[in-house]
Amino acid sequence: xxxxxxxxxxxxxxxxxxxxxxxxxxxxxxxxxxxxxxxxxxxxxxxxxxxxxxxxxxxxxxxxxxxxxxxxxxxxxxxxxxxxxxxxxxxxxxxxxxxxxxxxxxxxxxxxx
Numbered sequence: 001x002x003x004x005x006x007x008x009x010x011x012x013x014x015x016x017x018x019x020x021x022x023x024x025x026x027x028x029x030x031x032x033x034x035x036x037x038x039x040x041x042x043x044x045x046x047x048x049x050x051x052x053x054x055x056x057x058x059x060x061x062x063x064x065x066x067x068x069x070x071x072x073x074x075x076x077x078x079x080x081x082x083x084x085x086x087x088x089x090x091x092x093x094x095x096x097x098x099x100x101x102x103x104x105x106x107x108x109x110x111x112x113x
Contacts, residue, residue, distance in 0.1 A: 012056040018049045026082045029071035038101040
């Protein structure tokens with residue numbers, strides 16, 4: 001990894017909603033509608049954030065039936081970075097709230113999915 005790529009990763013995670021998305025995807029793979037159900041931000045905004053995260057190599061996507069599922073990259077640097085961030089945020093209200101909501105959301109329970 002070079003300096004430019006590393007800078008791109010930190011720039012992407014420097015936006016709070018992109019950080020929240022990366023943290024959600026570190027818990028489990030999710031589709032856009034599941035992310036929307038947790039974050040309550042516009043689908044177009046989520047899509048733009050996912051594009052940034054994918055470009056930076058933080059997440060990957062895969063087609064799964066009629067859905068595109070997003071998950072955290074298996075890159076060891078990304079995995080360690082997100083793990084360290086989660087450790088620092090272990091008592092953060094927003095992080096804990098997002099994590100709790102994500103554990104109760106499935107695409108089967110979302111009507112707009």
